Amino acid sequence: LQMRSLEVSEEVRQYLKTPTFDNWSWEDAEMMVLLQLMFSDLDFNSIFNIEADVLHHFLFEIYRRYNNIPFHNFKHCFCVTQMMFGLIWLTDLRSTMDTIDLLIMLTSAICHDLDHTGYNNAYQINARTELALRYNDISPLENHHCAVAFKILERDECNIFRNVSMDQFKRIREGIIRCILATDMTRHNEILNKFKSIQPCFDFSNKDHTDVLMMILIKVSDISNEARPMEVAEPWLDCLLQEFFNQSDMEKLEGLPVTPFMDRDKVTKPSSQTGFIRFVLLPLFMELKNLFPCLEQHIIHPVQKALDYYTEMETALERENQNQN
Numbered sequence: 098l099q100m101r102s103l104e105v106s107e108e109v110r111q112y113l114k115t116p117t118f119d120n121w122s123w124e125d126a127e128m129m130v131l132l133q134l135m136f137s138d139l140d141f142n143s144i145f146n147i148e149a150d151v152l153h154h155f156l157f158e159i160y161r162r163y164n165n166i167p168f169h170n171f172k173h174c175f176c177v178t179q180m181m182f183g184l185i186w187l188t189d190l191r192s193t194m195d196t197i198d199l200l201i202m203l204t205s206a207i208c209h210d211l212d213h214t215g216y217n218n219a220y221q222i223n224a225r226t227e228l229a230l231r232y233n234d235i236s237p238l239e240n241h242h243c244a245v246a247f248k249i250l251e252r253d254e255c256n257i258f259r260n261v262s263m264d265q266f267k268r269i270r271e272g273i274i275r276c277i278l279a280t281d282m283t284r285h286n287e288i289l290n291k292f293k294s295i296q297p298c299f300d301f302s303n304k305d306h307t308d309v310l311m312m313i314l315i316k317v318s319d320i321s322n323e324a325r326p327m328e329v330a331e332p333w334l335d336c337l338l339q340e341f342f343n344q345s346d347m348e349k350l351e352g353l354p355v356t357p358f359m360d361r362d363k364v365t366k367p368s369s370q371t372g373f374i375r376f377v378l379l380p381l382f383m384e385l386k387n388l389f390p391c392l393e394q395h396i397i398h399p400v401q402k403a404l405d406y407y408t409e410m411e412t413a414l415e416r417e418n419q420n421q422n
């Protein structure tokens with residue numbers, strides 16, 4: 098992978114800060130350069146003394162450790178990081194949060210699905226895989242993603258944190274572990290309820306409050322493909338269903354329990370999305386909008402349009418089925 102030193106125009110730098118960024122029109126090598134740009138645009142390199150070649154080696158090793166599977170691949174890692182980058186600028190977090198917390202969030206986004214095999218936690222546990230054994234069925238995938246991240250950081254030439262103090266590294270490590278482990282969707286309600294409970298009087302100087310906000314922001318970045326333009330989001334749903342179908346095919350072959358919304362004989366694109374958008378995405382975004390009203394137009398409106406699109410598709414499909422029967 099030749100990371101061409103793509104000369105990034107001012108126009109692209111601004112476009113990179115918006116949730117409308119289209120990942121499909123960029124090569125992997127260009128996305129690597131854009132990831133470096135995010136670090137420098139947020140002043141991480143100067144504030145934390147991150148040398149350019151160390152950042153380069155770090156990102157290259159990250160790139161190597163994502164697998165070529167339909168959804169949880171390097172492009173997903175880039176999308177989640179780019180959404181996080183966009184949210185930081187959109188909500189002006191540079192003026193309300195410590196820079197070290199922004200560094201934790203961006204690095205967590207980059208690392209959050211490292212070495213994902215395309216089989217979710219339910220499969221790991223049911224199939225009693227090496228990961229389920231090692232992590233005692235407790236978020237086996239997320240524990241693994243985080244362990245791989247710190248294995249990479251143990252190598253001096255990849256350690257972007259090698260010039261920070263012991264106290265700073267301790268805070269960074271605690272933050273990255275907390276954020277990556279928060280991406281386990283089985284903990285969705287636990288984390289959302291914690292955020293709801295501190296909502297009325299959110300205090301940016303209270304670490305307990307900002308710790309929860311950081312988990313909410315990586316969760317939002319991770320699952321918010323539907324906040325992007327339809328021509329960007331729809332291919333991602335095809336990739337996701339491809340990965341889900343691979344898993345449910347394998348589960349059927351191995352006589353393991355099959356998750357209904359992964360079963361190619363049961364799921365349709367609209368049915369999987371209308372429920373997900375209505376019961377998972379919108380409630381999550383509505384909570385975040387209470388803190389950052391500007392997300393109404395940038396995130397919630399596009400998702401409501403996506404809900405209308407899939408609801409339309411669902412009724413059209415049902416009408417078609419009725420005509421056939």
Ligand SMILES: COc1ccc(NC(=O)[C@H](C)Nc2nc3c(cnn3-c3ccccc3C)c(=O)[nH]2)cc1
Binds near residue numbers: 320369370
């Ligand atoms: C509470 O745990 C859950 C809840 C919902 C889902 N997934 C769904 O409902 C369906 C399959 N749709 C869906 N799932 C999505 C999307 C984005 N990420 N994402 C996803 C991917 C892997 C694991 C979990 C989720 C939510 C998306 O746009 N749609 C998966 C896990």
Ligand SMILES: [Zn+2]
Binds near residue numbers: 173209210280319
């Ligand atoms: Zn992810």
